[in-house]
Amino acid sequence: MNVQSNTYTFLYSTAIVLVVATGLAVVATALQPAQVKNVEVEKKQNILTSLHVQSDRTNAGKLYQQYITDSYTLNSKGEKVSGVDPFNINLREEMKKSPAKRNLPAFEAKRGDSSFVVIPVYGKGLWGPIWGYVSFRKEDHVAKGLPHFNTIYGVMFDHKGETPGLGSEINQPFFQLPFRGKRVFDDKGVFVSVQVVKGGADPASPHQVDAISGGTITSKGLQAMLDSCLVSYQHFFKLNN
Amino acid sequence: MKNLKLLINPLNNENPITVQVLGICSALAVTVQMKPAIVMSLSVIVVTAFSNLIISFGRNTIPPRIRIIIQLVVVAFLVIVVDQILKAYVYDVSKKLSVFVGLIITNCILMGRLEAFAMSNKPWESFLDGIGNGAGYGLILIALAFLREFFGSGSLMGYQVIPEGFYELGYMDNGMMILPPMALIIVGLIIWIQRSYNRKLIEK
Secondary structure, eight states, X not given: XXXXXXHHHHHHHHHHHXXXXXXXXXXXXXXXXXXXXXHHHHHHHHHHHHTTOOOOTTTHHHHHHHHEEEEEEEOTTSOEESSOOXXXXXXXXXXXXXXXXXXXXXXXXXXXXXXXXXXXEEEEOSSSEEEEEEEEEEXXXXXXXXXXXXXXXXXXXXXXXXXXXXGGGGGSHHHHGXXXXXXXXXXXXOBOOOXXXXXXXXXXOTTEEEOOTTOHHHHHHHHHHHHHHHGGGHHHHHSOO | OHHHHHHHGGGTTTOTTTTSOOSHXXXXXXXXXXXXXXXXXXXXXXHHHHXXXXXXXXXXXXXXXXXXXXXXXXXXXXXXXXXXXXXXXXXXXXXXXXXXXXXXXXXXXXXXXXXXXXXXXXXXXXXXXXXXXXXXXXXXXXXXXXXXXXXXHSEETTEEOSOHHHHHTTOOOOGGGGSHHHHHHXXXXXHHHHHHHOGGGSOX
């Protein structure tokens, strides 16, 4: 057998590729259920974090059942869409569509006597994607035309690879806690989102939080993310349901 | 005796990181905490050992013209398997290691050992050589992670070890330890210490 010959080289490489491909396919298929479950648990933990509920990998499923009472998919008019599982919506794909065509997931929660809705957000940081969940407390009695969901109850942000010590700090409590109590509509019911302000937010303003020094592009990306994702929900926030 | 040397030498006199200066990039990146460092070390040990074993078994059949590609395919296969297993069973750690598990493929230790050792030695010796080199890499990684986590975060394996009282007396964690440049400085210190008692290693 001549290991130098062309025929042998071709046959050998073909055989190796087939063996390796088969092996990988088997491994990937066998491990997929466990991996899917991990991602699912993480998502539940993130949603709970935005509601200020601490969870770990073991009890996340149970706590999720306990707090999240309903979940549904909305269109941009705030109407429920049937046939789309809100938990498995890929926000990245949805954000690429025109606003009118997006499927928007929403998760309803109850904690004590208060009702909440949790909205997932997805956007771009400096180096890669950033994402998060924003929870709103429901106000039952509001004047006509004003939104039921306006005040932020909690937020959870995370990122794929923002600069350590700068942009990556968006997943830290010192950045996230000031969002609590901020409002995304002004007094007349116009959507204004929340601004991430460089150089110090006005403490009296209900629409501003401090940006991260040195993390300007991440902060701006976060502001754009909140704006572009939450604006699609403005009709839903105003509906009385 | 010779086999034992295959295991022991890479830990000290032929250490992949401090003597051969291979695999530095991941050593800086994943050593902020002990746990990812340990998982990374185990992953590298598994991949070096088994890729050495597989390549050594096939060393007489591999067409010489495409041997590097064949080595790469074997390494890539093992790395993907390890990555998938980590994602399925230690999800949090796999997130911390992020791209670095994938980058084991490009870790020079692997290709170096395959080309220099496995292509010309028997499977069992190659397997031991793989374990030895993986462990030599892991040893430095864990030493680094120990120092960086202890001085940088005051904890080990995620558990607080420096008592609260110290902090109340004014002790502070060294934030520099968490940043990659400090890892490079510590690697430098380890190399210095190692060479100062082992004069053989000093280049003329």
